[in-house]
Amino acid sequence: AQKVTQAQTEISVVEKEDVTLDCVYETRDTTYYLFWYKQPPSGELVFLIRRNSFDEQNEISGRYSWNFQKSTSSFNFTITASQVVDSAVYFCALSEARGTDKLIFGTGTRLQVFP
Amino acid sequence: DAGVIQSPRHEVTEMGQEVTLRCKPISGHNSLFWYRQTMMRGLELLIYFNNNVPIDDSGMPEDRFSAKMPNASFSTLKIQPSEPRDSAVYFCASSLDGGVGTDTQYFGPGTRLTVL
Numbered sequence: 001a002q003k004v005t006q007a008q009t010e011i012s013v014v015e016k017e018d019v020t021l022d023c024v025y026e027t028r029d030t031t032y033y034l035f036w037y038k039q040p041p042s043g044e045l046v047f048l049i050r051r052n053s054f055d056e057q058n059e060i061s062g063r064y065s066w067n068f069q070k071s072t073s074s075f076n077f078t079i080t081a082s083q084v085v086d087s088a089v090y091f092c093a094l095s096e097a098r099g100t101d102k103l104i105f106g107t108g109t110r111l112q113v114f115p
Numbered sequence: 116d117a118g119v120i121q122s123p124r125h126e127v128t129e130m131g132q133e134v135t136l137r138c139k140p141i142s143g144h145n146s147l148f149w150y151r152q153t154m155m156r157g158l159e160l161l162i163y164f165n166n167n168v169p170i171d172d173s174g175m176p177e178d179r180f181s182a183k184m185p186n187a188s189f190s191t192l193k194i195q196p197s198e199p200r201d202s203a204v205y206f207c208a209s210s211l212d213g214g215v216g217t218d219t220q221y222f223g224p225g226t227r228l229t230v231l
Contacts, residue, residue, distance in 0.1 A: 035219070045206060045222035091158065102171065103148075103220060105158040 023092030140209030
């Protein structure tokens with residue numbers, strides 16, 4: 001069965017600190033896709049990144065970086081030099097490549113960045 | 116480019132009333148998803164359409180819920196009769212579905228439903 005675990009319910013940091021959000025997934029498939037979405041206080045869900053299971057290269061986008069490790073079934077998300085605008089709930093999600101495009105979401109990590 | 120459009124953004128109704136939520140997917144996207152978000156259950160998929168055809172409705176909670184997609188640019192999620200436990204944020208999402216793996220789903224702003 002597929003499952004996504006985000007063990008950190010809430011994280012609080014002070015601006016300019018680095019913060020890592022953990023995501024551990026379970027799947028029996030060899031082909032799958034991992035996603036991160038951001039849900040700011042305004043409530044919408046904003047797509048951040050999509051990664052397929054064959055691409056283990058880490059990715060950096062500005063202050064955001066993602067570390068994908070198949071050996072530990074993890075897809076962690078790091079924000080460098082956090083800012084107040086990063087305050088949001090972050091969701092990790094998994095989709096198995098069976099043609100249904102069904103997303104299984106983790107429970108989310110609420111990040112609060114204080115000035 | 117316009118993203119996924121949902122209406123209304125907020126809906127307050129009384130128990131027993133019919134509620135209809137609307138969604139316009141991104142133009143050119145072939146797949147459409149309805150999700151529900153609650154504190155207790157998090158984000159859960161209710162139903163998924165591909166090329167206007169319902170593919171997976173296993174997440175629809177009960178017969179009070181129904182969804183339609185009469186054309187490629189419009190979908191509705193209806194609750195009749197509504198109950199207080201239906202109070203949640205309902206999201207619509209769409210994806211390109213290019214037929215190669217899983218495409219990214221782009222979400223609408225959501226409809227916050229409150230059933231009194």
